[in-house]
Amino acid sequence: MTEPPFGALLCDIDGVLRHWPPLDEIERAAGLPVGAVAAVAFTPPLIDAAITGRTTDAEWRAAIVAELAAAHGSADAAEAAVAGWSAVLPRVDHEVVALLTALRGVIPVALVSNATTRLDEDLARIGLADVADAIVNTSALGVAKPDPRVYALAADRVGVPAARCLFVDDTEANVVAARAAGMTGVHFRTAADLRLALTGTSQPG
Structure with a gap:
């Protein structure tokens, strides 16, 4: 590959490298409404504690079971839904992997x-344990994007000044924060966005 106009690539995972399927069938099979798992799992304070390392993944999932059981009146349904969700494998964007x-x-x-x-276990399950030189997992840092400390720590991890880092994420707020930290930020929608960014021809946004 021709040397890109950046000194390092910092790349998001979910929504860029891997894509999770909907849980509709799993929730229906467990007797829960569609969207029930996400409505509990990805709302504060549960998700915030999980992605900043205040709770382990196992503790997070146990808390989700408890919340679902309380909300829907069935511990069995909650356990079945979370077990099914926990076993799901995401789709890997092999075009991004190739880049x-x-x-x-x-x-x-x-x-x-x-x-x-x-995270490490999940990446190994889909064959991505060695896809990058480093993995910056916010649950090990104690802070999460878009906290500016994440960007400083990521740049330090690769040994490249922030101004020489290209940051790619599918969440616009995280891209805005990367730009505020002095990085070049690209809002990812498709692999073409990353390919263009690596040539220095992408437009911000």
């Missing part, structure tokens, strides 16, 4: 994710 693979050895590549303590 990261080609880039490694040219410049450092790091994954920067608001993730739980299960």
